[in-house]
Amino acid sequence: MDLVSWMETRGRIANRDDAADAGYSTAxxxxxxxxxxxxxxxAKWIASDGAALDHLAAAESGGQVSCVSLARRRGWWVPPDADSRVHLRMPRNGVVRQDGTTAHWATSFGPSRPRRLEATVEDALADVAQCFALDQAVAIxxxxxxxxxxxxxxxxxxxxxxxxxxxxxxxTRGGTDSSLETVFHVRLSAWGVRLRFQVQLAGHPVDFLIGTHLVVQVDGWSFHSSSADRTRDLAHDAELRLRGYTVFRYSYSQIIYDWNHVERTLAAAISRGLHLHPTPTRERI
Structure with missing residues (x-):
């Protein structure tokens, strides 16, 4: 296999020491x-046409792709308003050599790995924690x-x-279904009210139960996109209301882009005691 073909198997960019180990001489x-x-x-990297821009930025600066840039590479959730700059984890003596990059200056949790262009998961998540608001960082x-x-x-x-x-x-919890639920959970966790997720009610799980009787369903598109999904959701909502629950549904757009409305309606519901077991009214004579 010639050098260029070998580099194709490595994402079109390679450390020259790796090339030497594979039998390609300096000459x-x-x-x-x-x-x-x-x-x-x-000095240490070679690239063929088509190499990824974030990898090129890391090689040129002596850093590693990290934070939201690694999240995109790995298919993790990324906040919709996250910037498109390449985020690099840089050693203390590193020099950023490309415009349009964000540097995270930090010591790795593990060995330096000079032949790797991508940060470890642990390092990338540490950079995420420093770079994003708590709700978005936890979602990642x-x-x-x-x-x-x-x-x-x-x-x-x-x-x-x-x-x-x-x-x-x-x-951070295990078993979450979506990053939208994570954002919601983190934002409400400081309210001081009892908040549980994935509680079975009327034969189906609900996304969140505030107190004992306020149900919040978070409608991410992938789980509520079809007519059958919508019909099932409405039927479950009706059954919950018959059992005395108050049910609110919020869309992805509302939670991400109109949080003030979500917060205002939930605060009003809690202020009116809708999160508590309804008190039976005395029958009038």
Missing amino acids: HVRSAIRAGRVNRIR WESAVRTKAISLDALQQVPWRSAASRRCLQH
């Missing part, structure tokens, strides 16, 4: 560079757990150095 690599078949990226953390990039047990064993990371750990 072979230099010949490919002179012929324009590969490009030299600083739980998405990493949900996609099996890391387990909740493993997260609990990491000696997190920052207060932001430790706060994320306190709020």
Whole structure:
């Protein structure tokens, strides 16, 4: 296999030490560079046409793709308003060599791994905790757990150095269905009311139960997109109301872009005691 074909198997970018280990001599690599078949990226990296821009930025700066950039690569949930800049975890002596990058200066939890262009999951999540508001950061953390990039047990064993990371750990749960639910849960967790999720009521789980009788359903598009889904949801809502529950439904758009409305209606409901068991009215004579 020639050098360019070998690099195709590695995302079109490779460390020259890895190339040497694979049997490509220094002379072979230099010949490919002179012929324009590969490009030299600083002293230690070579890339062929089509290499990913975030990997190129990491190679040029001596850092690793991290934070929201790694989240995108791994298919974790990303806040819709997250910036498109490349986020790099940089060593203390590193130098950012590309415009349009965000640097996270930190020491890795593990070995330095100079031949790797992507940060570890632990390092990336630590950067996320520093870069995003708590609700969004926890949503990314739980998405990493949900996609099996890391387990909740493993997260609990990491000696997190920052207060932001430790706060994320306190709020991170296993078994969440969506990042939208995570955002909702984190935002309400400071209210001081009893809040449970995925509670079985009337034969089906509800997303959240506030107190004993205020049900909140969070409608992410993937779970409520069809007519059959909508019909099932309405039937369950009606049954819950017959049993004395108050039911609110909020869309993705409302929670992400109109939180003030969501907060206002929930606060009003709690103020009126709708989260408590309804008191029977005395029959009039």
